[in-house]
Amino acid sequence: MKEQRKRMLDKSILKHAIKDSFMKLNPMIMMKNPVMFVVEIGTLVVLLMLLFPGYFGTGNEMGFNLAVFIILLFTLLFANFAEALAEGRGKAQAASLKKSKQDTQANKLVGDELQVVSSTELRKGDIVMVSQGEMIPSDGEVIEGLASVDESAITGESAPVIKESGGDFCSVTGGTRVVSDRIKVRITTEPGETFIDKMISLVEGAQRQKTPNEIALNTLLISLTIIFLIVVVTLAPIARHFNINLPVPVLISLLVCLIPTTIGGLLSAIGIAGMDRVTQFNVLAMSGKAVEASGDINTMILDKTGTITFGNRMASEFVPVGGVEKAELVKWAAMSSMKDETPEGRSVLELMRKQEYTLDESLAAGGAFIEFKAETRMSGLDLADGRKVRKGAVDSVRQWIVSQNGSVPADLEEKANQVASEGGTPLAVALDDQIYGIIYLKDTVKPGMKERFDQLREMGIRTIMCTGDNPLTAATIAREAGVDDFVAESKPEDKIAVIRREQEQGKLVAMTGDGTNDAPALAQADVGLAMNSGTVAAKEAANMVDLDSDPSKIIEVVAIGKQLLMTRGALTTFSIANDVAKYFAIIPAMFMLAIPQMGALNVMGLGSPLSAILSALVFNAVIIPLLIPLAMKGVKYKPMSSDRLLGRNLLIYGLGGMVVPFVGIKAIDLLVHLWI
Numbered sequence: 001m002k003e004q005r006k007r008m009l010d011k012s013i014l015k016h017a018i019k020d021s022f023m024k025l026n027p028m029i030m031m032k033n034p035v036m037f038v039v040e041i042g043t044l045v046v047l048l049m050l051l052f053p054g055y056f057g058t059g060n061e062m063g064f065n066l067a068v069f070i071i072l073l074f075t076l077l078f079a080n081f082a083e084a085l086a087e088g089r090g091k092a093q094a095a096s097l098k099k100s101k102q103d104t105q106a107n108k109l110v111g112d113e114l115q116v117v118s119s120t121e122l123r124k125g126d127i128v129m130v131s132q133g134e135m136i137p138s139d140g141e142v143i144e145g146l147a148s149v150d151e152s153a154i155t156g157e158s159a160p161v162i163k164e165s166g167g168d169f170c171s172v173t174g175g176t177r178v179v180s181d182r183i184k185v186r187i188t189t190e191p192g193e194t195f196i197d198k199m200i201s202l203v204e205g206a207q208r209q210k211t212p213n214e215i216a217l218n219t220l221l222i223s224l225t226i227i228f229l230i231v232v233v234t235l236a237p238i239a240r241h242f243n244i245n246l247p248v249p250v251l252i253s254l255l256v257c258l259i260p261t262t263i264g265g266l267l268s269a270i271g272i273a274g275m276d277r278v279t280q281f282n283v284l285a286m287s288g289k290a291v292e293a294s295g296d297i298n299t300m301i302l303d304k305t306g307t308i309t310f311g312n313r314m315a316s317e318f319v320p321v322g323g324v325e326k327a328e329l330v331k332w333a334a335m336s337s338m339k340d341e342t343p344e345g346r347s348v349l350e351l352m353r354k355q356e357y358t359l360d361e362s363l364a365a366g367g368a369f370i371e372f373k374a375e376t377r378m379s380g381l382d383l384a385d386g387r388k389v390r391k392g393a394v395d396s397v398r399q400w401i402v403s404q405n406g407s408v409p410a411d412l413e414e415k416a417n418q419v420a421s422e423g424g425t426p427l428a429v430a431l432d433d434q435i436y437g438i439i440y441l442k443d444t445v446k447p448g449m450k451e452r453f454d455q456l457r458e459m460g461i462r463t464i465m466c467t468g469d470n471p472l473t474a475a476t477i478a479r480e481a482g483v484d485d486f487v488a489e490s491k492p493e494d495k496i497a498v499i500r501r502e503q504e505q506g507k508l509v510a511m512t513g514d515g516t517n518d519a520p521a522l523a524q525a526d527v528g529l530a531m532n533s534g535t536v537a538a539k540e541a542a543n544m545v546d547l548d549s550d551p552s553k554i555i556e557v558v559a560i561g562k563q564l565l566m567t568r569g570a571l572t573t574f575s576i577a578n579d580v581a582k583y584f585a586i587i588p589a590m591f592m593l594a595i596p597q598m599g600a601l602n603v604m605g606l607g608s609p610l611s612a613i614l615s616a617l618v619f620n621a622v623i624i625p626l627l628i629p630l631a632m633k634g635v636k637y638k639p640m641s642s643d644r645l646l647g648r649n650l651l652i653y654g655l656g657g658m659v660v661p662f663v664g665i666k667a668i669d670l671l672v673h674l675w676i
């Protein structure tokens with residue numbers, strides 16, 4: 001897909017866009033864009049006058065009318081072309097995605113047997129087995145095993161990623177391929193609602209909804225159109241009262257020049273192109289609203305594990321406390337992890353084997369598994385003989401011990417702090433009322449985080465890390481990654497509380513995360529960016545998914561959001577400023593047409609009244625394709641305060657919008673006048 005993105009504007013996209021420009025002339029489609037719909041009605045009226053000149057009285061300048069008709073038709077086609085071009089790349093991407101969505105066969109588990117079924121028959125809750133070389137038939141979560149998966153079909157990244165049951169790396173996407181090992185997958189989506197389906201309809205723009213900002217601007221444009229419509233319609237009888245005859249095509253030309261056709265023609269292209277720019281960064285935005293909101297973000301909340309760090313927290317050391325034998329600690333650490341399917345749990349057993357300890361598994365027979373939960377921050381086993389084994393966050397295990405009237409070894413805190421101050425996560429291991437020691441879980445901060453957070457700070461965005469981990473580990477990682485603030489030992493509801501607190505102060509909040517425990521917070525935030533590596537719940541709650549699982553991508557999304565809003569503002573300013581110049585070209589010309597003595601009004605020194613009107617109309621049409629590159633690429637964005645940005649843009653696009661048409665219309669008039 002990345003390949004596809006590079007070929008920005010190949011021939012086939014252009015060809016399709018030209019064809020679509022004509023298709024979009026259909027009034028039923030045109031109606032969605034009221035400004036251009038008014039232009040279309042004007043075009044039709046002029047066409048009727050050309051076809052049936054007899055009905056429209058005398059004094060009809062056929063040559064002039066034909067010129068007006070052609071220019072108006074091109075105005076419509078140019079506006080349609082802008083939109084079609086913006087849609088083009090998405091449509092091309094959708095086509096290539098559809099190819100990877102081919103119907104595959106799946107090995108569905110029915111009872112104890114495997115049945116071969118078509119992937120389209122799979123429903124939520126079905127269990128399938130996927131082995132090396134096979135395509136994952138639909139979206140789901142790994143419930144057993146570990147495999148490396150080639151996700152290049154959706155991410156464009158060729159290096160395979162590890163997917164495993166338990167933790168935050170369990171989600172798999174239909175259409176990706178298992179390159180080694182074998183996994184058992186529980187299907188989590190109904191047919192037609194998969195991630196690839198969503199991607200297709202997103203890049204195709206099928207579900208594109210206008211953003212609140214776009215709706216507000218559209219309302220302004222419609223109001224302006226109605227006002228000018230009233231002005232022009234009432235102009236005719238007033239002029240007639242003074243014995244001035246204003247031909248209908250002249251009035252239509254005046255109307256089209258006055259209504260905001262430039263921004264009206266480019267508005268939807270700006271929005272589509274903005275979304276498209278986000279997609280090029282391998283971020284899937286579920287709505288344009290989310291992209292725009294990211295342009296105004298004040299605070300960003302991140303989780304630690306899997307977002308700021310790589311998230312493959314691996315046991316790397318057993319540290320006994322209270323003078324117990326290391327073998328004892330290893331025994332209970334392993335016992336507490338026997339059924340713990342999280343990556344952390346499995347890594348404990350691996351470390352045990354690596355250090356050449358063995359485990360008497362019969363001890364666990366008949367025991368009840370206690371699953372890890374973000375709320376309890378512990379996992380373990382209740383043995384058949386009544387003894388209880390736990391491992392978990394030091395603070396949680398300490399509380400658990402105290403609640404059983406056990407005592408806490410004096411060196412626990414010191415040893416846990418040692419691990420935490422190195423940025424590791426200490427897990428305490430306990431049997432009944434005794435703590436045996438600590439498992440050292442190592443994790444690494446993703447490279448380049450500090451520079452990226454510095455950039456966010458420059459943009460005026462405050463970063464807060466919210467982690468379920470202990471305060472000391474949190475502080476170490478926060479310092480290493482360079483976030484502004486952190487909240488430790490936070491449960492899912494605490495993450496939401498932090499977001500709400502910021503929102504109550506009137507701030508717009510972005511949240512990135514990858515875990516199921518992040519899902520509620522991702523939904524609460526104004527912009528929720530889920531890591532593609534994360535769980536299904538996280539991806540569903542978020543309104544953006546980063547296919548590369550790089551939380552600092554938010555920087556690009558913020559820039560694109562700001563750029564989108566600025567581009568819209570700049571082109572609106574330009575469009576309205578333009579109309580002032582056209583006003584000076586057309587109004588004097590109209591009156592000179594009726595009263596040649598009014599030549600003094602011709603401030604621009606244009607050749608003749610008719611050429612003045614045509615020149616303004618031509619300018620009005622060609623400015624649309626000339627501005628397409630700007631609408632598609634967006635205006636330049638540099639991190640600076642919004643006040644300065646606003647002032648700068650008003651100067652460039654407001655003043656420019658007044659001057660450019662004077663020059664342009666004059667130049668066109670010189671040309672037009674040569675052959676009129």
Ligand SMILES: Nc1ncnc2c1ncn2[C@@H]1O[C@H](COP(=O)(O)OP(=O)(O)OP(=O)(O)O)[C@@H](O)[C@H]1O
Pocket residue numbers: 302303304305306340342344345372373374377378379391392393394425426427466467468469470490491515517
């Ligand atoms: N398998 C496990 N068994 C026992 N305890 C665990 C296990 N995994 C994690 N913990 C403990 O629970 C704490 C919370 O873990 P969790 O993965 O929910 O953090 P989180 O809220 O997602 O924060 P972050 O992802 O930012 O680190 C961890 O810091 C660790 O102390």
Ligand SMILES: [K+]
Pocket residue numbers: 256257258259260261262579620
């Ligand atoms: K106009």
Ligand SMILES: [Mg+2]
Pocket residue numbers: 168303304305306514515
């Ligand atoms: Mg997490």
